[in-house]
Amino acid sequence: MxxxxxxxxxxxxxxxxxxxxxxxxxxxxxxxxxxxxxxxxxxxxxxxxxxxxxxxxxxxxxxxxxxxxxxxxxxxxxVQRPQRVPGAPLRFLLDVHLGTLARRLRLLGVDTAYESTDIGDPALAARSAAEQRVMLSRDRGLLRRRELWAGAFVYSTRPEEQLRDILDRFRPELRPWTRCTACNGLLKEATKEEVADQLEGGTQRSYDVFAQCTRCGRAYWKGAHHEQLVAIVEHAMSLRSERR
The missing domain is CATH 3.10.20.30 (Beta-grasp domain)
Structure with a gap:
């Protein structure tokens, strides 16, 4: 009836x-x-x-x-912006389709977990709850799962617009150059000797300033793509300044 x-x-x-x-x-x-x-x-x-x-x-x-x-x-x-997520430090979990967004958030120093393989909606929702992370996804079915800690739909398919939207919605604290874009671990200063096994001859001769991930050991330096990364960071920081 x-x-x-x-x-x-x-x-x-x-x-x-x-x-x-x-x-x-x-x-x-x-x-x-x-x-x-x-x-x-x-x-x-x-x-x-x-x-x-x-x-x-x-x-x-x-x-x-x-x-x-x-x-x-x-x-x-x-949802009213900026959106506040109570009860835990703001951190994110992204599904397999949002790899570029994950790397850019990590570049900005935002705690961002990312699943590079499709582990399924139940496992993603369980991880969101266990680690108290905001689930970011374009999958509406995933975002309807009740066990999620919190979630948000990613409206655009373009990484630039995705990043702008998430920064506007949640206003996370930005600490550029402090996280590994590969695994989300924290970076520390490193000597050339400490990362020598990861450097080719040209890099060894041309660079003297390095950082290394404390989790996976990956080495970082200001290489060929550094200017592109600087542009992403500067744009994000300028957006934050505009909102103040």
């Missing part, structure tokens, strides 16, 4: 999650089952709760556990 019918309207930022027929207006008449929570109704329409800020029913804010009644008018608002 059909339950109460409600009116649900989504903020413009959330309409990309809706089926094509509902994206333009962002509103829908929805027949509920009379027992499901409003959060379930919102997700059934395609919007992960990780992207939902507040739910307004007939002018009052309600929790996701609210059970809709007939005739209620619901407004779904996006």
């Amino acid at each position: 059909n339950g109460p019918e409600i009116h649900v309207e989504f903020a413009p930022e959330l309409r990309l999650f809706l089926p094509n027929g509902r994206r333009e207006g962002g509103a829908a008449q929805v027949t509920t089952d009379g027992v499901s929570a409003l959060g379930h109704v919102v997700e059934s329409l395609g919007v992960p709760l990780t992207e939902v800020g507040t739910l307004i029913v007939d002018g009052r804010e309600v929790p996701v556990a609210h059970v809709p009644a007939a005739g209620e008018s619901v407004t779904v608002r996006p």
